[in-house]
Amino acid sequence: MEFVGRSTHGYKFKAPDAESLEGLRGLTKMLKNPGHFQEQYGNLLDILKTKVDVMLLNTLVQFYDPIYHGFTFPDFQLFPTLEEYSHWVGLPVLDEVPFHAFGPIPKIPTIAKALHLEVADIKDKFTTKDGLPCLPYNFLHQKATTCFEKSKTDDFESILALLIYGIVLFPRVDKFVDMNAIRVFLTQNPVPVLLADTYVAIHDRTSHRKGTIVCCTPLLHRWITSHLPRPSIRPEPIPWSQKLMTWTPKDIIWFNPSCDPEFVIDSCGDFNNVPLLGTQGGISYIPILARRQFGYYMEMKPVYLILDRDFFLYKKDDANQNVQFEKAWYSIVKKSRSQLGKRAVIAHEVYVQWVIDRANKLRMPYPRQRFATSTVPPIPLPLPPESLEGYQKQLDVERREKSKWEMKYHKKEQECDTLRCLLDQQIRANRQEKEENIKLSAALQKKEDFLDKVCLGRKKRRMDLFDGPHSDFED
Incomplete structure (x- = not known):
């Protein structure tokens, strides 16, 4: 039978330029106390060292579901969450508005103080790139090197952290750290913005079926690989498309015991879900569909959900949605472990059947390698010939x-x-x-x-x- 499914499209992923990346790795070798740097700035070094499999990410985005803002496979779904991103970044999600695109640009003295530099050092170094004030990578790299030579550890670490923000976490302009990256760095609350940039970039580019996805690809890579099965032997050279269409819900690693938050952000303000503000726009995601990723039982199909299918880019925000998103973050609704339900990384048959129906409606981008099922069929036991007739009647x-x-x-x-x-x-x-x-x-x-x-x-x-x-x- 001829395969009839969704068309696949090729996407590019924004990556740091090789020269800047190599320079950053050189600076990390100068760190005298990596543990102290991690306490201050999280797992930036791990993210910097992550090798990204672009083919895996390109295959992943083919499964993006534009209605439910997640990834729908033949009989299961996966959603990047705030709590998982917080775990991999190594920083908490603070109870405050994480980002406001149209807020006041930080003043030079504020930026200089955060970087332990003199105002005169950076006053004339700003240049405009892509419509935003930026600091050159070479300038910051030189300042970091000077601080290291003078044994100014705190100064060196702060500049190194900002460089990783601008080159790796928010890689918009090559060889420059733009003002958005600086603003997020000053808030010390990057997790919601990183998750927002991931969702906004994937949603925007997949809706156009082309283009470059600009987000922190090392973080997205670490998230998806944490859920994929780990072969005990050297994996065979099978295309990712075939692997993802072969794996069943039993193969997926749903729950990471090291990522077991006490609370999960369930909604914000008047929104039924969680509105996210990124550097380029806003989008909402549905935490209730990701309960299984925290080790909780998925017991019903979400047909009763009132979806907030909100998505906007700042440059096209005629309805002023960014103000509504920002306001919602002043009223965060959390759910504790006792409110999240049963502890079990399984799903009810009704929910799984709903996912199967959704996948069939959405159409899969690659040929099916197995039958999607909401239950595991029992293995029949051999019966003696004389009991076959009675067994058939029963x-x-x-x-x-x-x-x-x-x-x-x-x-x-x-x-x-x-x-x-x-x-x-x-x-x-x-x-x-x-x-x-x-x-x-x-x-x-x-x-x-x-x-x-x-x-x-x-x-x-x-x-x-x-x-x-x-x-x-x-x-």
Whole structure:
């Protein structure tokens, strides 16, 4: 049978230029105390040393699901999460707004203080690249070398960390550290921005089916490889497309015990999910679909979810969504381990069937190498010949009972889904009606106040009319 699926597209991934990368690795060899650097700035050295398999990432993005903002495979899904990125970066997700594209640009004295430099050292070094003020890589590299020679450890480490931010974490302009990277460095809260850049870049480029994906590819590589099975022997040279279409949910490494957060960020503000702000735009992702990646049981299909299919680029943000995203981060909703449900890296049959249906609707980008199934079929035991007839009768009875149960179950399930949808619609309608009433009341009051000002005595006559009997009705 001829394979009919989604078309695949080739993408490029923004990588640091080789010269800058080699220079950075040279600086890391000068570190006198790597442990101290890690305590201050997280796992930047590990990210710097990561070798990226571009073919793996190119294959991965072919599975991107533009509706659920994640990766949908034949019978399972994977989602990069804040908590996992936090684990690999080695820094916590702080309870504050991580990034505001249109906020004030940091002043030169603030930047100089963070880098332990004099204002005069960097005042004339800024140049504009790609519409943003930038500091040259060569200038910062030279300053780091000078600090090392003078045994200024803190100064050396701060400049090295900024260089890794600008060249590896946020690699937009070759051989320059742009102002966005500097701003994120100053917030000391890079994790939400890194995750946002990953989602925004993949969503934007896959929607256009071409282009260069600009994000921290070493971090994306570390995340996806942490979930893929590790062969006990030297792997065979099989294409990634074939491997990913062969692996089952049982092959995937769902839960990393070293990444077991006490709380998971579940939503923010009025959003049902988590809105993320990056250096180029914003997007929301759905943590509830990633519960399995934290070792929790996926027990139902998410048909009742109210999806926040939010995505925007700052240059096209006519609806001013960035302000809504920023506001939402002032009200973070977390869920503790006790609220996340059962501890089990398995999924209910109903949920897995929903994923299979979604994959069929989305169409897979590569030929199937196996049958997707929501359950593991039992292995039949050998039976003696004389029992085959009785076994067949018993099997027929079980099939009829199972069919009746499935029909009854699906009917109740459909009724439940319908009620949920109606309830969600009513909640939204009530909310919208309430907001409209508030706006109308405010507009009416404004009009009344204006008329009272321009029509002398109007307010008194109106109060007399409502507060007591009018003279025309007196005997």
